[in-house]
Amino acid sequence: MSDSKNYKYERIADEIAHLIDSGTFRPGDDIPSLREISRQRSVSITTAQQAYYLLEARGLIEARDRSGFYVRTALPSALPEPDISAPDPDPTEVSMRDLVTEVSFADTRHPNLVQLGAAHPNPHQAATKALNRTMASVARRMGYRTGMYNYVPGCEALRVQIAQRSLASGCKLGPDDIVITTGCTESINLCLRAICRPGDTVVVESPTGFDALLSLDVLGLQALEIPTHPRDGISLDALRFALDHHAVSACLIVSNYNNPLGSCIPDENKRELVDLLASRDIPLIENDVFGELHFQDRRPSVAKAYDDKGIVMLCSSFSKSLSPGYRVGWVVPGRFMSSIRWLKYTTSLASPTLAEYAIAEFLASGSYDPYIRRMRRMYERYVGALSQAVRRFFPPECRLTRPGGGFVLWVQLPAQVDSLHLYRQALRAGIAITPGYLFSPTNQYRNFIRLNAANWSDEAEQAIQHLGVMIAALA
Ligand SMILES: Cc1ncc(COP(=O)(O)O)c(C=O)c1O
Incomplete structure (x- = not known):
């Protein structure tokens, strides 16, 4: 495209x-x-x-x-935001395999679809070309050493860079606090395996990304969905109530620019969240994979910054900021360090050596900061343009989030519209979207869709117009 x-x-x-x-x-x-x-x-x-x-x-x-x-005095009307969610108050089994196999696996393999679906960054604007050059140069200089294992905890030069950058999110980390992983997905899986046993209950935001739900599914864990506000994230009152009524082994959240809501937990709520969980000795698995893509000047903090008991396990990666194909992520496991090192070692021994060194050098060279500033501005524009197209072309009873970062939008469609039906119809017209079913184990979001703004283009605008016609016909 x-x-x-x-x-x-x-x-x-x-x-x-x-x-x-x-x-x-x-x-x-x-x-x-x-x-x-x-x-x-x-x-x-x-x-x-x-x-x-x-x-x-x-x-x-x-x-x-x-x-x-x-x-214009008669602007295309601004759509209201969705209300705070109201999920099922009880823990539930998670079974996402069939849906995710149909939707996620299929779409990402079709190069010709207008990609408003999978939450991938823009491949043309990502730093892949520059990273590839750095990788080639690192490979020449390091020679045979790039073919060797870089055992747990992974490349030291990269851990130093991640530790330095963590200051901006309020953390004071050393390289030894960090374990390099093969993407945020591996980080989250290692954390869940370190602290949960099959049948345990894990608190998640509602809606929550299906990558998190898949991890719960495959590990046999139950999800306890908590009402989540489209701007401020998880409701602490609802969480407190849920913890009073259910035995919970872990809390798994995306603190900054949650996927799909784009919500960002305010700093004071992050502190309260950590205190609440620490007082009950419940670990917090914090996913900050979108944290670098903020639209305002300052990077939001992470909950890890308020953690003095070591209960927060901070997970992230370079998948949204640099290139998902490099498969480089990390985890700051706090007091679970020894379990995480053991699980990483027994799962995959190490992550790809050359990719780790290439990213470390890219960060150290000073190329990253101007690049990521450009990406933030670009995604902010794209999210704005996609929002306006939705306002112009979707029925006026739709609702739309207003994220302060990241690149996805969450759209509430008229109640009669089934998002899976719409998804299949859109696919036949060459358009990929993500149906709301994928963001809850209890089918809370049958009339919602997630749209990715990262690939905004004229074709994407036409696709939104086309989708608007389909939605109006189904409504
Ligand atoms: C919230 C969230 N976490 C994690 C991931 C996957 O991260 P990684 O590619 O680093 O495994 C995604 C991918 O879409 C995501 O949206």
């Missing part, structure tokens, strides 16, 4: 659309003239004009005779 959003005029249009979306420019406000935009952005008047034509076409601005451009 082409990534046409590299055109300057589209970028300018997306930025102004975002300013309208966030309320900086309100209905009726005049926006900068073509001349001003061309001066501010060092682009030609024609490019500025193209950007404004696009905004007009999207129904966001209008030209008024001789007096410039204004935000």
